Amino acid sequence: MSALKITGLRASIPGREILRGIDLEVESGQVHAVMGPNGSGKSTLSHVLMGRPGYEVTGGSVTIDGVELLELPTWKRAQAGLFLALQYPIEVPGVSLADMFAESFAAAGRDRASVPALVTAEAERIGFDARFLTRPLNVDLSGGEKKRNETLQLGLLRPKFAILDEIDSGLDVDALRAVARRVEAETTETGLGVLAITHYSRLLSELKPDVVHVLSGGRIVATGGAELADELERTGYAGYVEDDAEVEVMAHLDDPFADHLA
Ligand code: ADP
Ligand code: MG
Numbered sequence: 621m622s623a624l625k626i627t628g629l630r631a632s633i634p635g636r637e638i639l640r641g642i643d644l645e646v647e648s649g650q651v652h653a654v655m656g657p658n659g660s661g662k663s664t665l666s667h668v669l670m671g672r673p674g675y676e677v678t679g680g681s682v683t684i685d686g687v688e689l690l691e692l693p694t695w696k697r698a699q700a701g702l703f704l705a706l707q708y709p710i711e712v713p714g715v716s717l718a719d720m721f722a723e724s725f726a727a728a729g730r731d732r733a734s735v736p737a738l739v740t741a742e743a744e745r746i747g748f749d750a751r752f753l754t755r756p757l758n759v760d761l762s763g764g765e766k767k768r769n770e771t772l773q774l775g776l777l778r779p780k781f782a783i784l785d786e787i788d789s790g791l792d793v794d795a796l797r798a799v800a801r802r803v804e805a806e807t808t809e810t811g812l813g814v815l816a817i818t819h820y821s822r823l824l825s826e827l828k829p830d831v832v833h834v835l836s837g838g839r840i841v842a843t844g845g846a847e848l849a850d851e852l853e854r855t856g857y858a859g860y861v862e863d864d865a866e867v868e869v870m871a872h873l874d875d876p877f878a879d880h881l882a
Contacts, residue, residue, distance in 0.1 A: 622648045622685050622701065624781040624813055629680035631668045637678070638664045640838035646781060648811040651804075653824055653849055655817075656835035657857045662817045663707050665835070666785045669815075670704040671697055684780060699727065701780030705770035705787050707817075712757040717769070720757060724777055735776070742775040746798045763790030771799045775806065781813045782806075788823040800826030821849040834860045 629642040638661045646652050656662055668675050669682055671694040682689045689697045712720075718735065725732040736753070743750040748768040758766050767790055774782050784803065788796050804827045806812040816827060824832075824846065832848040833840045834857070841860050842848065 622780045622811075622813065623683075624702070624815070625681075625683045626669070627681045629665075629668065629682060630678045631664060631675045632678055633675060638675075638838050639668060641680070642835075642838075642840060644815075644833065644840065646813040646815055648780065648813050649807050650830045651807060651814040651816060651827055653816045653818060653829040653832045654835050655819060655832065655849060655852050655857075657861060660835045661838040662835055663785055664838075666704055666707075666783045666815075666817060669697075669783055670694055670702060695727075698724075698777075698779070703774055703777060703779035703782040705767070705774060705782065705784045707785035707789070709758050709766040709770055711759045711761075713759055715757050716754050717757055717772075718753045720773075721776060728777075738776055739772070742772050745775070746771050746802050747795060748772050764792060764795055767791050768795060768799060771802055775802060778806075778810055779812065781815070783815045783817070785817045786819070787816070788818055788820055793822075796823065797826055800824075803827050821853045824849050836860045 624646045626642055626644040629639055630637065631639040642665060644652065654662055654665070664675065668677060669689070671689070671692065677690055684700050684702065687700055689700060689702065692700065717739075721735045721739070722732045725735060739753055740750050742748070746768050748765070748771075752761065752765070752769065758769060761769060767787055770787065782803070787799060787803075791799060800823050803812070803814060807814060814827070816823065816829070818824065829846050829849060832844055832846060834842040834848070834852065836857065
C-alpha cells in the first residue's frame with residue numbers, strides 16, 4: 621500500500637500565486653477526481669507535482685511513501701512512481717516511442733526485449749495502432765491518438781500513481797470508454813492510484829472515483845463522493861467560485877490553440 625501525499629502545496633508563476641495551499645492524499649487503488657473551472661490551477665497542479673520548470677514552489681510538500689518529491693528532478697519523480705499524462709502531450713521529433721520505452725525500461729531495470737510484445741498487447745486493449753511505435757513521439761498524431769499514446773505509456777511503465785490531465789479531451793466515445801476501462805483495470809490489477817483531472821462525469825462512469833474534489837482559485841473548495849461529479853455536471857461550478865467574472869475572463873485559456881505555456 622502506497623500513498624501520494626500533498627500537503628499545503630503552494631506555487632507561483634512570476635507575479636502571481638496559482639496554487640494556494642493544496643491538501644490531498646491518494647492511496648494505492650484509489651481514484652480521486654479533480655474538477656474545476658478553466659484557469660483554476662488544475663494543470664498547474666499536475667505540472668508542479670511532476671516538476672515542470674517555470675513554477676516556483678513556495679510552500680508545502682509532496683511525498684510518495686515518505687519520499688519528498690519536490691526536491692527531485694522530474695526523472696527521479698518518475699522513478700519514485702509518479703506518472704503524468706499531459707493535457708497537451710508534446711511532440712518529440714527524432715525520438716520514437718520504441719526509443720523512449722527502451723530507455724525507461726533500462727532505467728527501471730526491466731527487460732527491454734519485452735517491449736514490443738507488451739506494446740502490442742497494450743495497444744490492442746485501448747485501440748491504439750502499434751505502428752506508431754517506430755514513429756517520432758506524438759508527431760502528426762491526432763488529439764485522440766496522443767491521449768491513447770499517453771495511456772499506452774501508463775500501461776507499460778506501471779507507475780504507482782498517475783495524474784491524468786483531461787485524458788478524455790479529444791477522445792471519441794468508444795476510445796474514451798476503452799481508455800477509462802484500461803486505467804480502471806490498472807487500479808485493481810496493480811493497485812495504481814489515480815488523480816484524474818476532468819470536466820466530464822462520463823470519464824468517471826468507467827473510471828469510478830472514490831473521491832471528487834473541486835479546485836477553484838488554486839484551492840480545493842469542496843470534496844465529496846462520486847455524486848459530486850454528477851452534481852457539477854448538472855449545475856456547473858457557479859456555486860464554488862468566489863467570483864464568476866474571473867471564470868469568464870479565464871475561459872479562453874483552456875483553448876488548446878492558445879499555447880499559453882509555450
Ligand atoms: P486549468 O488547468 O485549471 O484550466 P491552469 O493550471 O492551466 O488552469 O492555469 C491556471 C492559471 O495560471 C491560468 O490563469 C493560466 O493562464 C496561468 N498559468 C499557468 N501556468 C502558467 C505559466 N507558465 N505562465 C503564465 N501563466 C500560467
Ligand atoms: Mg488544464
